[in-house]
Every structure is written in structure tokens, then in C-alpha cells.
Amino acid sequence: MTSAVKPITLTIMDKEYVVGCTEEEREALFASVEFLNNKLRDQRDSGKVIGNERIAVMAALNISHEFLDYRSSHEVSSSGLGDGLNRIHQKIEAALSRSGHTTSRVTSGTN
Secondary structure (H helix, E strand, O other), rough: OOOEEEEEEEEEEEEEEEEEEEEEHHHHHHHHHHHHHHHHHHHHHHOOOHHHHHHHHHHHHHHHHHHHHHHHHHHHHHHHHHHEEEEEEEHHHHHHHHHOOOOOOOOOOOO
16 A cells, blocks of 8 residues: 655755655655765865756756666676676586486576
8 A cells, every 4th residue: 555645855056846745755765865965065065067057957967867777787787797606507518418317497588
């Protein structure tokens, strides 16, 4: 059962915004606001960017870059994991066949 969406006031860069949020999403929303405020503060305090709009855009670009790097590295890790498991399975099959044992292979429909 999901709870109703309720208005919540958030403060981002010293400005208040009212957004709708369910009770289940509330904690994640506040964590997101804290993360965003920290990124915005880092941009502002670096002194390289002047103006709230530019600070917001640069923080958004940095967050996007970090996310895409993270996603890319984890996609590579995931595909590499599947390849590694297949190699291990093949080695086990080879070892068992040399000893006269066999295994039945369970597949997920993708090879």
C-alpha cells in the first residue's frame, strides 16, 4: 500500500521549493537534497563559478558525469562477471569430463 503524495518544503541553495512526495520516498528525497546542496556548495566555494544559475548548471554537469562514470564502470563489471562465470563453468565441465563425471547446465536463455 502506498501512501498519498504530500507537499514537502525543501531548501536548496537558500531557496525554498515545495514538491510532492510520499512518506516512503521522504528519506531518499532529503538525502538527495543534502547531496545536491553539498555539490552546489562545493561549486560555489571553489570560486571558479559565479552566479547561482551557473553554479547549478556546473553542479548538474558534475553530478551527471559522476553518474555516467559510475554506470559505465558497473556495466563493464557486470558483463565481465558473466564472462568470468562462464569461463569457470567451462573449466569445471572440462575437469569433470576428464574424471568421467558430467553436469547438467542451466541457462538463462542467453548465451
